[in-house]
Amino acid sequence: MKFYFPDSQDLVSPTYDFARDEYSPLRVRQRDDRYAHEVLETPPYHGILVSKSIVDGSIMGSGKYTASQRARLYRLGVDRFFRLPDGVESLGDNGAFNYADELVPPVSVRETLDFYEGCGFDAGVSVDHIIFGYDSAASFESVDPAWAERRLITLRLAAEFIEMVNDEKSPVVPVGAAQGWGPASYADSVAQLQKMGYQRIALGGMVPLKTKEILESLDAIQEILEPTTDLHLLGITRFESMETFADLGVTSFDSTSAFRQSFMDDRKNFHSMDGEYVALRIPQVDGNPTLKRAILAGRVSQAEAVKHERECLAAVRAFDGSAKATTNALAALGAYEQICQTKKSYLEAYARTLDAAPWTTCPCSLCRELGIEIAIFRGTERNKRRGFHNLSVLSRKMETLQPRKPKVMSRSTDG
Numbered sequence: 001m002k003f004y005f006p007d008s009q010d011l012v013s014p015t016y017d018f019a020r021d022e023y024s025p026l027r028v029r030q031r032d033d034r035y036a037h038e039v040l041e042t043p044p045y046h047g048i049l050v051s052k053s054i055v056d057g058s059i060m061g062s063g064k065y066t067a068s069q070r071a072r073l074y075r076l077g078v079d080r081f082f083r084l085p086d087g088v089e090s091l092g093d094n095g096a097f098n099y100a101d102e103l104v105p106p107v108s109v110r111e112t113l114d115f116y117e118g119c120g121f122d123a124g125v126s127v128d129h130i131i132f133g134y135d136s137a138a139s140f141e142s143v144d145p146a147w148a149e150r151r152l153i154t155l156r157l158a159a160e161f162i163e164m165v166n167d168e169k170s171p172v173v174p175v176g177a178a179q180g181w182g183p184a185s186y187a188d189s190v191a192q193l194q195k196m197g198y199q200r201i202a203l204g205g206m207v208p209l210k211t212k213e214i215l216e217s218l219d220a221i222q223e224i225l226e227p228t229t230d231l232h233l234l235g236i237t238r239f240e241s242m243e244t245f246a247d248l249g250v251t252s253f254d255s256t257s258a259f260r261q262s263f264m265d266d267r268k269n270f271h272s273m274d275g276e277y278v279a280l281r282i283p284q285v286d287g288n289p290t291l292k293r294a295i296l297a298g299r300v301s302q303a304e305a306v307k308h309e310r311e312c313l314a315a316v317r318a319f320d321g322s323a324k325a326t327t328n329a330l331a332a333l334g335a336y337e338q339i340c341q342t343k344k345s346y347l348e349a350y351a352r353t354l355d356a357a358p359w360t361t362c363p364c365s366l367c368r369e370l371g372i373e374i375a376i377f378r379g380t381e382r383n384k385r386r387g388f389h390n391l392s393v394l395s396r397k398m399e400t401l402q403p404r405k406p407k408v409m410s411r412s413t414d415g
Helices: 052-056 067-076 109-119 145-167 183-196 211-224 239-247 257-264 289-296 302-317 323-340 347-356 365-375 379-399
Strands: 002-006 047-051 089-093 123-125 173-178 200-203 230-233 250-254
Touching: 002 089, 002 379, 047 052, 052 067, 052 109, 067 109, 089 109, 109 123, 109 145, 145 173, 145 183, 173 183, 183 200, 183 211, 211 230, 211 239, 239 250, 239 379, 257 379, 289 302, 289 323, 302 323, 302 365, 323 347, 365 379
Parallel strands: 002 047, 002 250, 047 089, 089 123, 123 173, 173 200, 200 230, 230 250
Antiparallel strands: none
16 A cells, blocks of 8 residues: 655755744755655655646646746656655646636646656646535436536546557556546446556545445445556545555555644644644744734733743753653643633643653654654644654554455356
8 A cells, every 4th residue: 555645845944943943044945945755764655746736826826836946846857856765656636626616627638748747757647527526326317417527527538648648658657537426436437447548546536525435436446446457545544444445456545634634633633653642732922813912902911921932832841751740831831821812721632642742652753853842733843843753653554554455356157
């Protein structure tokens, strides 16, 4: 099972000063900042996924790349731009979520293949059009005509894509995109893509589906899946179901979930092999909107807020696992919660985090280097490093997956 990490230009500065919370004045972001595969001893993913809409922008607006970054990517190629080590692959797609509201994809097959070839991707997904809906009971005749049309558009563009790849002897490995609204439609899409010649197929539109719905679609696909076809789940992790996914033909997936939970989730900020923990929230006084409003309104003294922020950082950094240090840290965190006028208290969850102190037993290089700093929810440098750590945990969990069971091929009764 391979994991691809979707790029969104998430990097960290190796010279960031955590004690002063400031960047080096000599920092040159493009030259100095580092990707996850550069700050961890072992790349936490098998490949990166880069969307054309992130690089070139889309109908919804400009992408994540500046004009100079985009020019560098095209000039250097994806391997040199990301400084990818040997063994880390690159996969391109169009980022169909960015044009999901359009009647037809606003990007052509020609433009898509030019993007893949121009950047030197190892593999690229055909142009697709997401179906936002799931109805396992809907037949090809009774389904919403708009859903049916999106599936047909995706198949038509997939046929055009692989024909162009083959005619031009493109070095890009074609990955066919499959869309559907239920088990039968997904299975039919995969069957048609296999007939076109695709040996790698990406299943799209499954992000909002429940695991049960994904599994029933994979079960239907399994009936027609050829032994040489690899399935990729677009945007899906669901680690607890990964072995079952593998048994049903899934060989790769991509997701930002583990990374984004470090700063987007309410509770699961710090992952470990045994569970997830909430990070210790110590926002910067000038970076907390609620606190800034309270200071401007005169309800909170700025000097008092800065004093509590510093005391909170000092107490957490002095944490040594002892009962006294735990009490001091929780008292400081609680006092700062009051100053920040936090709507709900995390003190109970903080106590669990401090009791486990998972960063002390984590083997990743970031935890060894930063200690408790990586467990502090504060600013992009700590939060992204914690996200990279989460990716390393996912990587180690994937190593525990059992090898895929050999596919049992059914035999006809007449031999």
